[in-house]
Amino acid sequence: MNKRLGEFMSNDKQRIVKELNSRMKEFRAALQDEQKKQDLQDNIPGLLMRFELFLPSQNPEEFVDGLYLYMNDEGEIANAEYYFRDMSDVEVISIPEEDLPVIKDLFDAFTMEVE
Numbered sequence: 001m002n003k004r005l006g007e008f009m010s011n012d013k014q015r016i017v018k019e020l021n022s023r024m025k026e027f028r029a030a031l032q033d034e035q036k037k038q039d040l041q042d043n044i045p046g047l048l049m050r051f052e053l054f055l056p057s058q059n060p061e062e063f064v065d066g067l068y069l070y071m072n073d074e075g076e077i078a079n080a081e082y083y084f085r086d087m088s089d090v091e092v093i094s095i096p097e098e099d100l101p102v103i104k105d106l107f108d109a110f111t112m113e114v115e
Contacts, residue, residue, distance in 0.1 A: 047073040053107070062086060067095075069107060077104045 030037040053067040063086040072078040080095040080103045095103055 048078065067103065067107075068092070069103070077107065 026040070030040045049071045051069045051071065053069060054064065055066045057064050063084060065082065065084045068081040068083065069077050070079040070081075077100075080100060081092050082095060083090060083092045085091075
């Protein structure tokens with residue numbers, strides 16, 4: 001990492017960049033060695049994919065909103081969040097557990113099969 005850049009980053013940011021660099025080294029090694037690649041893939045504890053749905057907006061210049069849908073490794077919606085983004089800020093809130101079945105029923109067309 002560039003020392004000057006490191007001086008301006010917070011300790012948390014430096015830690016994150018250090019961990020990312022470590023992971024990238026691990027990923028590069030896995031690309032060079034089929035056994036390392038297989039070990040890496042076999043040891044991933046689970047899969048959670050996030051899809052972003054952009055909802056139609058009457059005034060997209062003022063705000064946009066949408067849903068983040070989280071799919072588990074069975075291809076089912078496991079969780080969802082609602083986001084609202086205006087020109088100055090973004091807010092994200094979890095869909096309440098009692099409302100999650102509505103989201104699942106409405107957007108089940110987005111389920112997928114993961115191999």
